[in-house]
Amino acid sequence: SNLFVGVVDRSKYRPEQLASTYWKDSPSSFYWDVWNGKLMKINENGVQVGVALGYGCACQNSESETIIGMEYDSKKMTLSYYKNKLNQGVAFHNVPRNMYPAIDLWFESGHVELEKGNIKSYCLLYSI
Numbered sequence: 777s778n779l780f781v782g783v784v785d786r787s788k789y790r791p792e793q794l795a796s797t798y799w800k801d802s803p804s805s806f807y808w809d810v811w812n813g814k815l816m817k818i819n820e821n822g823v824q825v826g827v828a829l830g831y832g833c834a835c836q837n838s839e840s841e842t843i844i845g846m847e848y849d850s851k852k853m854t855l856s857y858y859k860n861k862l863n864q865g866v867a868f869h870n871v872p873r874n875m876y877p878a879i880d881l882w883f884e885s886g887h888v889e890l891e892k893g894n895i896k897s898y899c900l901l902y903s904i
Contacts, residue, residue, distance in 0.1 A: 778809070778811060778812075778880075778881060778882055778883075779809075779810040779811055779844070779879070779880075779881045779883075780807045780808065780809050780810070780879065780880040780881065781807060781808050781810060781844055781846055781857065781877075781878075781879050782805055782806050782807025782808060782846075782855075782877075782878055782879075783805065783806050783807075783846075783848065783855060783871065783875035783876060783877055783878060784804065784805040784875065784876055784878045785803065785804035785805070785820075785872065785874060785875055785876075786874070786876050787874060803818065803819070803820050803821060803822045804818065804819065804820045804872070804875075805817075805818045805878070806818075806855055806867070806868045806871055806875075807878075807880075808831060808832065808857050808867060810832065810842075810844060810859070813829060813830050813831050813832050814827060814828070814829055814831065815827065815828040815831045815867050815868070817868065831857075831864065831865075831867060832857065832859055832864045833859060833862065833864065842859065842860060843858075843859070843860050843861060844857065844858065844859060845857065845858030845859075845861070846858070846877060848871065848875065850873060852869075853869065853870050853871050853872070853873075854866045854867075854868065854869055854871060855867050855868040855871045
Protein backbone atom coordinates (compact mmCIF):
# COMPACT_ATOMS: atom_id res chain seq x y z
CA SER A 777 0.00 0.00 0.00
CA ASN A 778 1.04 3.60 -0.52
CA LEU A 779 -0.06 6.83 1.07
CA PHE A 780 0.98 10.31 -0.07
CA VAL A 781 -0.26 13.33 1.91
CA GLY A 782 0.45 16.90 0.96
CA VAL A 783 -0.67 20.20 -0.46
CA VAL A 784 -1.08 21.45 -4.01
CA ASP A 785 -1.58 24.85 -5.61
CA ARG A 786 -4.91 24.57 -7.43
CA SER A 787 -4.22 27.74 -9.43
CA LYS A 788 -1.47 25.88 -11.34
CA TYR A 789 -3.75 23.06 -12.48
CA ARG A 790 -5.45 22.41 -15.76
CA PRO A 791 -8.84 20.66 -15.56
CA GLU A 792 -7.42 17.31 -16.71
CA GLN A 793 -4.85 17.39 -13.88
CA LEU A 794 -7.55 17.73 -11.22
CA ALA A 795 -9.02 14.38 -12.29
CA SER A 796 -5.61 12.70 -12.39
CA THR A 797 -4.49 10.31 -9.68
CA TYR A 798 -0.98 11.73 -10.06
CA TRP A 799 -1.45 14.94 -8.07
CA LYS A 800 2.02 14.51 -6.58
CA ASP A 801 3.59 14.99 -10.00
CA SER A 802 1.65 18.18 -10.68
CA PRO A 803 3.06 21.70 -10.52
CA SER A 804 3.70 23.35 -7.16
CA SER A 805 3.10 20.48 -4.76
CA PHE A 806 4.64 19.34 -1.50
CA TYR A 807 4.03 15.85 -0.17
CA TRP A 808 5.05 13.14 2.27
CA ASP A 809 5.28 9.53 1.13
CA VAL A 810 4.21 8.26 4.56
CA TRP A 811 5.21 4.59 4.40
CA ASN A 812 8.59 5.26 2.76
CA GLY A 813 9.46 8.31 4.89
CA LYS A 814 10.19 10.45 1.84
CA LEU A 815 9.46 14.18 1.46
CA MET A 816 9.15 15.57 -2.06
CA LYS A 817 8.69 18.98 -3.63
CA ILE A 818 7.54 19.58 -7.20
CA ASN A 819 8.15 23.06 -8.65
CA GLU A 820 5.77 25.22 -10.70
CA ASN A 821 6.95 23.49 -13.91
CA GLY A 822 6.13 20.00 -12.62
CA VAL A 823 9.79 19.14 -12.03
CA GLN A 824 10.91 17.38 -8.87
CA VAL A 825 13.30 19.76 -7.11
CA GLY A 826 13.76 18.24 -3.69
CA VAL A 827 13.73 14.89 -1.91
CA ALA A 828 14.50 14.09 1.72
CA LEU A 829 14.58 10.57 3.09
CA GLY A 830 13.94 9.33 6.63
CA TYR A 831 11.16 11.73 7.65
CA GLY A 832 8.68 10.54 10.27
CA CYS A 833 8.58 7.68 12.74
CA ALA A 834 7.40 4.10 12.29
CA CYS A 835 4.93 4.66 15.19
CA GLN A 836 2.23 2.14 14.22
CA ASN A 837 -0.27 1.46 16.96
CA SER A 838 -1.46 -1.99 18.01
CA GLU A 839 -4.82 -1.77 16.26
CA SER A 840 -3.35 -1.43 12.74
CA GLU A 841 -4.83 2.04 12.55
CA THR A 842 -2.73 5.05 11.74
CA ILE A 843 -3.83 8.66 12.12
CA ILE A 844 -2.05 11.15 9.87
CA GLY A 845 -2.36 14.87 10.53
CA MET A 846 -1.13 17.81 8.51
CA GLU A 847 -0.70 21.41 9.65
CA TYR A 848 0.04 24.46 7.56
CA ASP A 849 1.24 27.56 9.41
CA SER A 850 0.52 30.50 7.11
CA LYS A 851 2.52 32.97 9.22
CA LYS A 852 5.69 30.85 9.25
CA MET A 853 4.87 29.33 5.84
CA THR A 854 5.67 25.83 7.10
CA LEU A 855 4.05 22.44 6.61
CA SER A 856 4.25 19.85 9.38
CA TYR A 857 2.83 16.36 9.76
CA TYR A 858 1.62 14.24 12.65
CA LYS A 859 1.55 10.47 12.87
CA ASN A 860 -0.67 9.01 15.59
CA LYS A 861 -0.80 12.48 17.15
CA LEU A 862 3.01 12.72 17.37
CA ASN A 863 4.46 15.78 15.65
CA GLN A 864 6.99 14.64 13.06
CA GLY A 865 8.57 18.09 12.81
CA VAL A 866 8.51 20.73 10.11
CA ALA A 867 8.64 19.01 6.74
CA PHE A 868 8.72 22.06 4.46
CA HIS A 869 9.60 25.74 4.80
CA ASN A 870 8.56 28.57 2.45
CA VAL A 871 5.30 26.89 1.46
CA PRO A 872 3.30 29.48 -0.50
CA ARG A 873 -0.20 30.53 0.44
CA ASN A 874 -3.30 29.27 -1.42
CA MET A 875 -2.35 25.62 -1.09
CA TYR A 876 -4.99 22.91 -0.74
CA PRO A 877 -4.72 19.54 1.05
CA ALA A 878 -4.47 16.45 -1.15
CA ILE A 879 -4.00 12.72 -0.74
CA ASP A 880 -3.02 9.94 -3.09
CA LEU A 881 -3.40 6.40 -1.80
CA TRP A 882 -3.92 2.82 -2.79
CA PHE A 883 -4.23 -0.34 -0.75
CA GLU A 884 -5.79 -3.77 -1.09
CA SER A 885 -8.22 -3.49 1.81
CA GLY A 886 -9.10 -1.05 4.56
CA HIS A 887 -10.75 2.30 4.91
CA VAL A 888 -9.97 6.00 5.02
CA GLU A 889 -11.74 8.76 6.92
CA LEU A 890 -11.02 12.44 6.41
CA GLU A 891 -11.61 15.01 9.12
CA LYS A 892 -11.06 18.74 9.02
CA GLY A 893 -9.68 19.75 12.40
CA ASN A 894 -9.58 23.50 11.86
CA ILE A 895 -8.60 25.92 9.14
CA LYS A 896 -4.94 24.87 9.35
CA SER A 897 -4.98 21.14 9.98
CA TYR A 898 -6.45 18.03 8.39
CA CYS A 899 -6.45 14.47 9.62
CA LEU A 900 -6.51 11.21 7.75
CA LEU A 901 -7.44 8.01 9.55
CA TYR A 902 -5.98 5.09 7.67
CA SER A 903 -6.30 1.45 8.58
CA ILE A 904 -5.60 -1.81 6.79
